[in-house]
């Protein structure tokens with residue numbers, strides 16, 4: 087059976103990228119790897135829109151999260167995590183593991199966090215570091231990081247952003263927005279296999295890192311910066327994944343970041359319009375910000391877990407389920423990275439078939455054509 091990977095991570099990997107990962111192995115202390123590393127990090131800086139150091143770890147995205155906490159937070163430090171889903175909760179848990187005094191600014195799942203609420207929370211209880219999530223993959227909400235970062239800076243705290251599923255999909259301006267640390271990973275919009283995580287670190291974050299007393303070894307940022315001086319990495323990196331990522335970043339930058347952002351917005355629009363045409367209700371916001379993943383309710387009585395399994399077993403299509411309590415009600419179609427509109431119509435057509443078999447009350451025969459039509463529509467000017 088042909089397989090279709092339509093989740094928000096890992097995501098499909100283009101053949102050129104896969105081919106690069108299959109090249110003969112090179113040694114990570116040899117000159118050819120140095121050239122590759124230097125080029126890849128330079129490309130990452132362009133995608134992060136930063137001149138800050140971008141550190142590269144062999145880890146999943148959560149490894150870069152942990153590096154940020156370990157290098158910035160000392161036991162007893164006051165930190166605030168803005169939590170509007172699974173990944174905001176992860177920041178809060180991680181910071182408490184490191185002994186921080188954690189305040190969670192919890193926003194209901196599916197809601198978008200507001201800058202004035204953050205400003206109020208920071209006025210009530212100041213924080214040294216604020217942790218944010220750009221694209222909350224569990225809900226489909228993309229937060230206004232520029233506004234949240236501005237109130238964080240105004241309150242004198244360092245701003246740390248999870249951009250794992252947003253980097254390369256929606257605009258993110260590390261330097262212009264003054265983001266101190268931005269973390270991401272290889273396996274989402276960057277069209278590469280899992281295995282690499284990144285942290286872009288500002289001069290202010292480096293200053294705080296000097297003072298942080300939490301124990302760290304593998305994720306000690308200083309080791310990475312020191313190795314970079316000789317164009318190396320402190321430990322054996324995932325060499326093959328770096329080779330693939332280099333090619334993927336080259337593809338993204340050659341086409342231009344704006345092209346990628348416009349494609350993601352159009353894919354989100356196609357997915358939303360197709361789902362609604364079928365009569366389904368959206369959980370993720372019904373606007374252009376939802377460019378990363380579309381979270382959709384199944385109709386009353388149709389179990390989303392069964393839908394997800396049937397898609398996989400009958401058609402080889404993998405979509406994501408809902409997290410936690412949402413598992414029976416929600417499914418999520420990803421559209422980050424190497425996706426085109428026919429991936430969206432494939433998902434919609436298959437969902438339509440399975441829901442029909444499940445006896446769910448949906449409108450048939452319209453989702454695919456509505457999605458194709460919406461894909462081509464110009465972005466509405468507000």
Ligand SMILES: *Cc1c(COP(=O)(O)O)cnc(C)c1O
Nearest residue numbers: 095146147148173221223250251
């Ligand atoms: C995928 C993802 C992560 C990282 O998950 P890993 O499994 O550790 O790579 C973190 N935050 C968001 C928003 C994500 O989508």
